[in-house]
Amino acid sequence: MQITAIVKNSATGHEVIVRTGDAAQPLSVPPKCPGKGSAINGGEFLMLALATCYCNDLYREAERLAIPIDGVEVEASAEFPGVGLAATNITYRATVSSSASDSLVAQLLRETDAVAEIHNTVRAGVPVELVRR
Numbered sequence: 001m002q003i004t005a006i007v008k009n010s011a012t013g014h015e016v017i018v019r020t021g022d023a024a025q026p027l028s029v030p031p032k033c034p035g036k037g038s039a040i041n042g043g044e045f046l047m048l049a050l051a052t053c054y055c056n057d058l059y060r061e062a063e064r065l066a067i068p069i070d071g072v073e074v075e076a077s078a079e080f081p082g083v084g085l086a087a088t089n090i091t092y093r094a095t096v097s098s099s100a101s102d103s104l105v106a107q108l109l110r111e112t113d114a115v116a117e118i119h120n121t122v123r124a125g126v127p128v129e130l131v132r133r
Helices: 042-065 102-115 117-124
Strands: 003-010 013-020 023-026 071-079 088-097
Touching (some): 042 088
Antiparallel strands (some): 013 023
16 A cells, blocks of 8 residues: 655645545645645654554554443654654653553553554655655
8 A cells, every 4th residue: 555645835826635546635734834745844744644543543453352432642742853854762651541441552552653654764764865856
């Protein structure tokens, strides 16, 4: 499955589209004042990707393990020490509201951490290549 994100920005508009396979959808992201780029930066989106991935995967894995979930909160954070420098101290935490036992919820958190695709991508240090058109 291929996942793509497109940002189109000019003095007259700002458009963000995400696509998984053939399913594309717009994402509401405001432009930066005075219109040069996105108001949300890449680091914020990276942390959002980590938090979203883990949240979604918690529900997927809970279903697989037959663990009921009433709600989830995931917070991801990182330090960005300067221009052009990679993030450091990437951490995340999750709270799961469930009628299941603490040990089952702990199992769910561990197993989800092991299969969270965005987390595993960051952990693997996958190369990123600029392809010129």
